Amino acid sequence: MKYNTQEVAALQPDYLGFIFYDKSKRDFEGLEIPNLPxxxxxxxxxxxxxLAFAKAKIEKYQLDIIQLHxxxxxxxxxxxxxxLSSGEGWGEEIWKVFxxxxxxxxxxxxxxxxxxxxxxxxxKGKEKGGxxxxxxxxxxxxxxxQTPFILSGGIGLKTVEQLKEILATELPIIAIDxxxxxxxxxxxxxxxxxxxxxxxxxxxxxxDTSAKAEDSYIQEVDINTTAEEQFYFYITTNTYNKVLYTxxxxxxxxxxxxxxxxxxxxxxxxxxxxxxxxxxxxxKTVSEARSREKxxxxxxxxxxxxxxxxxNPDWKNLEWML
Numbered sequence: 553m554k555y556n557t558q559e560v561a562a563l564q565p566d567y568l569g570f571i572f573y574d575k576s577k578r579d580f581e582g583l584e585i586p587n588l589p590x591x592x593x594x595x596x597x598x599x600x601x602x603l604a605f606a607k608a609k610i611e612k613y614q615l616d617i618i619q620l621h622x623x624x625x626x627x628x629x630x631x632x633x634x635x636l637s638s639g640e641g642w643g644e645e646i647w648k649v650f651x652x653x654x655x656x657x658x659x660x661x662x663x664x665x666x667x668x669x670x671x672x673x674x675x676k677g678k679e680k681g682g683x684x685x686x687x688x689x690x691x692x693x694x695x696x697x698q699t700p701f702i703l704s705g706g707i708g709l710k711t712v713e714q715l716k717e718i719l720a721t722e723l724p725i726i727a728i729d730x731x732x733x734x735x736x737x738x739x740x741x742x743x744x745x746x747x748x749x750x751x752x753x754x755x756x757x758x759x760d761t762s763a764k765a766e767d768s769y770i771q772e773v774d775i776n777t778t779a780e781e782q783f784y785f786y787i788t789t790n791t792y793n794k795v796l797y798t799x800x801x802x803x804x805x806x807x808x809x810x811x812x813x814x815x816x817x818x819x820x821x822x823x824x825x826x827x828x829x830x831x832x833x834x835x836k837t838v839s840e841a842r843s844r845e846k847x848x849x850x851x852x853x854x855x856x857x858x859x860x861x862x863x864n865p866d867w868k869n870l871e872w873m874l
Contacts, residue, residue, distance in 0.1 A: 673692065
C-alpha cells in the first residue's frame with residue numbers, strides 16, 4: 553500500500569490519522585510515520601482494540617489523539633486512561649465515534665460526557681468509516697450537548713454548499729472529516745482535489761472550519777485566512793449574568809446577532825438567552841482561538857468570572873466594540 557503522507561502534510565493539516573485495525577483497507581500496521589511538523593497532531597484510529605495493543609501503538613507512534621471507532625464503553629475508556637497513565641504520561645485526547653443514518657438517539661452520548669474530548673458523527677454503513685455517502689445532517693439540529701464534534705461521512709467537493717450552511721450554525725463542529733471521496737487508493741489522497749475543496753470553503757467566511765480526513769492521513773486541514781481576517785474567542789451571558797457560554801468564531805458581530813435572533817432554536821444559547829457579549833479575545837488562526845476556547849471551557853465558574861471581570865468589571869455589553 554502506498555501512502556502520500558508528506559504530500560498531504562504539505563497542506564498544513566492540524567491532524568494526520570493512522571488506522572490500527574487489521575480489517576481496514578487502510579491498516580497502518582508495520583509501517584513508520586515520517587517526520588512531521590510539530591504542529592501536526594497524530595491521530596490513532598482503533599476499533600474495539602485490546603488495551604495492551606492500543607497502549608503499545610500510542611506509545612510507539614507518540615499519538616496525540618485516540619479515535620475510538622467501535623463499541624467502546626465508558627468503562628473501557630476509563631480503563632484505557634488508567635492504562636496509559638501508568639506509562640509515559642497522559643496527555644492524549646479521546647474522540648468517540650457514533651454512526652448515524654436517518655435518526656439518532658442522542659441520549660447515547662450522555663454516559664460519555666466528561667469522559668471524551670469530542671464526538672465524531674459518521675455515516676452508518678458496512679465499513680467502520682469510509683463508506684462514501686453522507687447521513688442526514690438535519691438530525692444534528694437536535695444535538696443537545698456542548699461537547700465539540702467532528703462531522704464525517706461521504707464529504708467531498710459536491711457537499712461544499714451544504715457544509716457552508718451547517719458550519720454557519722451554532723453547532724460545535726471543530727473539524728470536517730474527509731476520506732474516501734478524496735482517495736485514489738486506500739490510504740492515498742488526491743492532493744489536488746483536497747486543495748480545490750479547501751479553496752472552495754475559503755470562498756465563504758464561516759464560523760470555524762477545517763477539512764479532516766479520517767482513516768488515512770488528513771485528519772484536519774485548517775482553512776487559510778487572509779491577512780485582515782481574525783478569529784475570536786468570546787464569552788456571552790444573559791441579562792442577569794447568571795449563565796456563561798464560551799465560543800469561537802471568525803465573525804463575532806454576525807455570531808452575536810445569531811445568538812440574539814436564535815436562529816438555532818434548540819441550542820444552549822437560545823434556551824438561556826446568552827446573547828450579551830461580555831468578553832472576547834482575537835487570534836490570527838482558528839487553531840489558536842479554538843485552543844483558547846477549549847482551555848477556558850474546562851475552567852470552573854469562578855475562574856471564568858474573574859476572567860470577565862478583569863476586562864469588563866461592570867459586565868457591560870461589549871457588542872458596540874465590534
